Amino acid sequence: xxxxxxxxxxxxxxxxxxxxxxxxxxxxxxxxxxxxxxxxxxxxxxxxxxxxxxxxxxxxxxxxxxxxxxxxxxxxxxxxxxxxxxxxxxxxxxxxxxxxxxxxxxxxxxxxxxxxxxxxxxxxxxxxxxxxxxxxxxxxxxxxxxxxxxxxxxxxxxxxxxxxxxxxxxxxxxxxxxxxxxxxxxxxxxxxxxxxxxxxxxxxxxxxxxxxxxxxxxxxxxxxxxxxxxxxxxxxxxxxxxxxxxxxxxxxxxxxxxxxxxxxxxxxxxxxxxxxxxxxxxxxxxxxxxxxxxxxxxxxxxxxxxxxxxxxxxxxxxxxxxxxxxxxxxxxxxxxxxxxxxxxxxxxxxxxxxxxxxxxxxxxxxxxxxxxxxxxxxxxxxxxxxxxxxxxxxxxxxxxxxxxxxxxxxxxxxxxxxxxxxxxxxxxxxxxxxxxxxxxxxxxxxxxxxxxxxxxxxxxxxxxxxxxxxxxxxxxxxxxxxxxxxxxxxxxxxxxxxxxxxxxxxxxxxxxxxxxxxxxxxxxxxxxxxxxxxxxxxxxxxxxxxxxxxxxxxxxxxxxxxxxxxxxxxxxxxxxxxxxxxxxxxxxxxxxxxxxxxxxxxxxxxxxxxxxxxxxxxxxxxxxxxxxxxxxxxxxxxxxxxxxxxxxxxxxxxxxxxxxxxxxxxxxxxxxxxxxxxxxx
Amino acid sequence: xxxxxxxxxxxxxxxxxxxxxxxxxxxxxxxxxxxxxxxxxxxxxxxxxxxxxxxxxxxxxxxxxxxxxxxxxxxxxxxxxxxxxxxxxxxxxxxxxxxxxxxxxxxxxxxxxxxxxxxxxxxxxxxxxxxxxxxxxxxxxxxxxxxxxxxxxxxxxxxxxxxxxxxxxxxxxxxxxxxxxxxxxxxxxxxxxxxxxxxxxxxxxxxxx
Numbered sequence: 001x002x003x004x005x006x007x008x009x010x011x012x013x014x015x016x017x018x019x020x021x022x023x024x025x026x027x028x029x030x031x032x033x034x035x036x037x038x039x040x041x042x043x044x045x046x047x048x049x050x051x052x053x054x055x056x057x058x059x060x061x062x063x064x065x066x067x068x069x070x071x072x073x074x075x076x077x078x079x080x081x082x083x084x085x086x087x088x089x090x091x092x093x094x095x096x097x098x099x100x101x102x103x104x105x106x107x108x109x110x111x112x113x114x115x116x117x118x119x120x121x122x123x124x125x126x127x128x129x130x131x132x133x134x135x136x137x138x139x140x141x142x143x144x145x146x147x148x149x150x151x152x153x154x155x156x157x158x159x160x161x162x163x164x165x166x167x168x169x170x171x172x173x174x175x176x177x178x179x180x181x182x183x184x185x186x187x188x189x190x191x192x193x194x195x196x197x198x199x200x201x202x203x204x205x206x207x208x209x210x211x212x213x214x215x216x217x218x219x220x221x222x223x224x225x226x227x228x229x230x231x232x233x234x235x236x237x238x239x240x241x242x243x244x245x246x247x248x249x250x251x252x253x254x255x256x257x258x259x260x261x262x263x264x265x266x267x268x269x270x271x272x273x274x275x276x277x278x279x280x281x282x283x284x285x286x287x288x289x290x291x292x293x294x295x296x297x298x299x300x301x302x303x304x305x306x307x308x309x310x311x312x313x314x315x316x317x318x319x320x321x322x323x324x325x326x327x328x329x330x331x332x333x334x335x336x337x338x339x340x341x342x343x344x345x346x347x348x349x350x351x352x353x354x355x356x357x358x359x360x361x362x363x364x365x366x367x368x369x370x371x372x373x374x375x376x377x378x379x380x381x382x383x384x385x386x387x388x389x390x391x392x393x394x395x396x397x398x399x400x401x402x403x404x405x406x407x408x409x410x411x412x413x414x415x416x417x418x419x420x421x422x423x424x425x426x427x428x429x430x431x432x433x434x435x436x437x438x439x440x441x442x443x444x445x446x447x448x449x450x451x452x453x454x455x456x457x458x459x460x461x462x463x464x465x466x467x468x469x470x471x472x473x474x475x476x477x478x479x480x481x482x483x484x485x486x487x488x489x490x491x492x493x494x495x496x497x498x499x500x501x502x503x504x505x506x507x508x509x510x511x512x513x514x515x516x517x518x519x520x521x522x523x524x525x526x527x528x529x530x531x532x533x534x535x536x537x538x539x540x541x542x543x544x545x546x547x548x549x550x551x552x553x554x555x556x557x558x559x560x561x562x563x564x565x566x567x568x569x570x571x572x573x574x575x576x577x578x579x580x581x582x583x584x585x586x587x588x589x590x591x592x593x594x595x596x597x598x599x600x601x602x603x604x605x606x607x608x609x610x611x612x613x614x615x616x617x618x619x620x621x622x623x624x625x626x627x628x629x630x631x632x633x634x635x636x637x638x639x640x641x642x643x644x645x646x647x648x649x650x651x652x653x654x655x656x657x658x659x660x661x662x663x664x665x666x667x668x669x670x671x672x673x674x675x676x677x678x679x680x681x
Numbered sequence: 682x683x684x685x686x687x688x689x690x691x692x693x694x695x696x697x698x699x700x701x702x703x704x705x706x707x708x709x710x711x712x713x714x715x716x717x718x719x720x721x722x723x724x725x726x727x728x729x730x731x732x733x734x735x736x737x738x739x740x741x742x743x744x745x746x747x748x749x750x751x752x753x754x755x756x757x758x759x760x761x762x763x764x765x766x767x768x769x770x771x772x773x774x775x776x777x778x779x780x781x782x783x784x785x786x787x788x789x790x791x792x793x794x795x796x797x798x799x800x801x802x803x804x805x806x807x808x809x810x811x812x813x814x815x816x817x818x819x820x821x822x823x824x825x826x827x828x829x830x831x832x833x834x835x836x837x838x839x840x841x842x843x844x845x846x847x848x849x850x851x852x853x854x855x856x857x858x859x860x861x862x863x864x865x866x867x868x869x870x871x872x873x874x875x876x877x878x879x880x881x882x883x884x885x886x887x888x889x890x
């Protein structure tokens with residue numbers, strides 16, 4: 001066997017390597033002998049499949065980027081039903097997408113081990129919400145494993161398959177950004193060589209095992225209700241078992257203060273106690289199964305303490321279960337955490353600093369402090385630290401689309417005002433790189449008011465163009481609702497990327513045509529799922545494992561869904577882009593129909609990466625200062641490579657950042673921006 | 682070289698695309714070679730390029746968690762000056778060592794005229810006020826001369842290697858070079874080693890002054 005393309009594939013038990021949490025999870029799946037892995041890219045979960053796709057052939061596993069999490073989950077479920085070890089990966093928002101099948105699959109359970117890898121994002125570094133997905137797994141009733149670090153992220157994924165097969169239930173691994181996107185040294189274990197036999201038996205162990213509507217009879221009930229009764233029995237067995245899980249540990253202490261630390265809470269606690277010189281002081285229950293709680297271990301802890309403090313990332317999930325459990329058993333012991341006796345915030349990430357301070361307070365020891373004099377110096381320095389708003393990449397094709405959209409909206413709006421219409425547009429955003437069209441400029445103050453009339457908010461850059469933004473596929477639905485509610489003060493637009501188009505908008509597009517909504521849908525097709533790291537999508541022409549595949553054309557799909565007015569444009573051509581979007585909006589407004597613009601150009605980062613390998617980078621651009629009149633139009637394009645010298649009143653282009661797209665040159669009314677050969681590249 | 686410490690903390694600051702993540706992993710590998718546990722907390726922005734990125738690196742005999750406390754960083758490696766300042770003001774301990782690349786990358790807030798980029802002299806002044814032991818220079822220029830601007834991160838590392846000589850940092854120049862070789866693609870190793878040496882030399886000259 002040739003050496004695998006990633007260290008996670010090395011069959012070297014005992015080896016220690018620095019792995020990203022998600023790479024560690026990939027190693028765990030390899031060690032468990034996983035056979036099918038499916039997911040949809042979503043930060044912070046994506047690197048599991050990215051890593052596995054590099055070694056899929058070495059281990060004879062099927063690894064795929066599915067079109068969305070629902071499909072991925074169903075693919076993995078099917079694999080588990082025929083006995084294969086399978087895994088579905090997703091971010092917090094993706095877990096919402098899988099709930100229908102997840103809630104139903106637990107009624108039948110699985111045959112092959114099935115691990116659901118759900119990556120939460122406290123502090124919402126990369127997400128619409130801070131949602132704690134542990135609630136979802138508890139709601140359907142199955143085992144939750146929660147790792148404390150990269151090592152456990154590997155180990156728990158690995159044992160997750162064993163536990164899943166032991167109870168014939170899917171196992172939910174709840175992990176978080178700080179583990180997935182942090183790295184740590186991980187010790188490898190042995191790789192399971194044997195593979196589960198793939199076989200199908202309709203009545204495996206139970207009649208009509210894989211059909212919730214099948215005439216399965218149990219405990220006086222039939223069908224889904226009978227299956228529910230069976231599931232609850234399995235859950236009871238899991239409740240007993242969690243007391244034996246070696247990743248849960250009761251650690252005696254010298255005082256009568258107790259701490260329950262779940263997942264990364266334990267890692268922070270352990271480091272905090274060293275920092276505070278309080279190692280060995282509290283009793284600690286280190287928890288890796290936030291649901292179900294290991295009640296025997298919890299009881300043993302409570303026998304030895306007078307107070308208990310719960311440290312966990314996300315909602316007070318363990319804490320609330322503890323309230324319910326202790327109401328009968330130990331009502332006299334106060335609970336500290338995120339609810340009544342609050343030591344930790346309920347929002348934002350848990351974080352090391354917060355844990356150090358809270359533990360110090362709880363134990364009555366002194367937390368490290370920054371002296372007052374130094375605080376003052378820092379406060380003074382902080383005043384000059386300019387914010388750095390998130391921006392699209394240099395040469396990003398979305399800059400061209402947003403330039404065209406901005407000027408098309410201005411033009412239409414002016415025309416509508418002449419007809420007595422307010423001309424207040426609504427641009428509905430979606431999830432992808434282009435969502436940065438709604439990140440705004442951090443340093444810019446905004447004044448909000450309660451108004452009753454539609455109001456136009458002018459802007460001069462691509463980062464303030466999206467009026468609404470929520471979730472994958474949200475924008476195209478909102479656009480229809482706005483129209484159906486009778487919004488006629490101006491044009492309605494929805495945007496989405498190509499990966500999002502396939503993930504979440506096709507059914508909504510059919511709905512729009514069928515139910516006669518009118519708005520303009522702009523799909524920004526850059527041929528990849530770019531934001532999460534350029535995973536292939538149905539527009540890429542390759543699969544996760546780089547097998548050539550069909551290239552899907554968005555126009556063809558839209559046409560077959562009934563969209564009659566379609567424009568295709570290259571966003572690097574600013575004039576043509578503005579014209580196409582203008583025509584599409586005008587047509588939608590006049591004909592009261594759905595119109596579509598496909599702005600197609602491959603992601604500039606991908607192009608530059610390829611050119612770096614093969615040579616032939618385009619010439620970069622510079623500003624001829626003698627010609628520049630300081631109008632700032634080029635700056636308004638929003639490219640991070642284009643800056644403005646306030647003193648000289650001249651634009652300039654950063655030669656390191658410029659990728660030679662030439663869009664800024666098109667914005668210049670006096671032809672002051674020209675290409676030049678870049679040296680030292 | 683003094684006795685290496687049981688726990689040592691670093692921070693790497695820069696913007697997306699500058700190789701902060703790679704640099705943290707190089708440092709992590711070096712610590713691993715010296716038999717330590719390593720945790721690296723990486724925060725990259727939502728954008729693939731251009732966002733503020735910083736890595737917390739915790740090296741120790743027992744460390745489990747990936748984040749630093751205020752004033753806890755023994756060292757700061759700043760690949761971009763504003764980002765260096767942003768993290769120094771929170772994390773760099775008094776007397777901590779720092780390398781400051783002076784090649785600016787303007788935030789869009791500055792481009793749109795709603796924020797001001799501090800002058801390099803102001804940043805240097807702030808590092809002094811924070812009690813940093815630091816060297817500064819245009820490491821991007823050094824990297825370009827070594828063959829590629831992409832080796833800026835490794836040029837900064839070279840300067841750091843000089844700064845920690847004779848201190849209780851848990852690694853040395855040779856280990857760091859070994860770690861660079863292990864992480865950088867083979868066709869870029871030469872340029873990176875050259876950048877490393879240029880950075881080392883710059884720091885050496887500045888420290889002698």
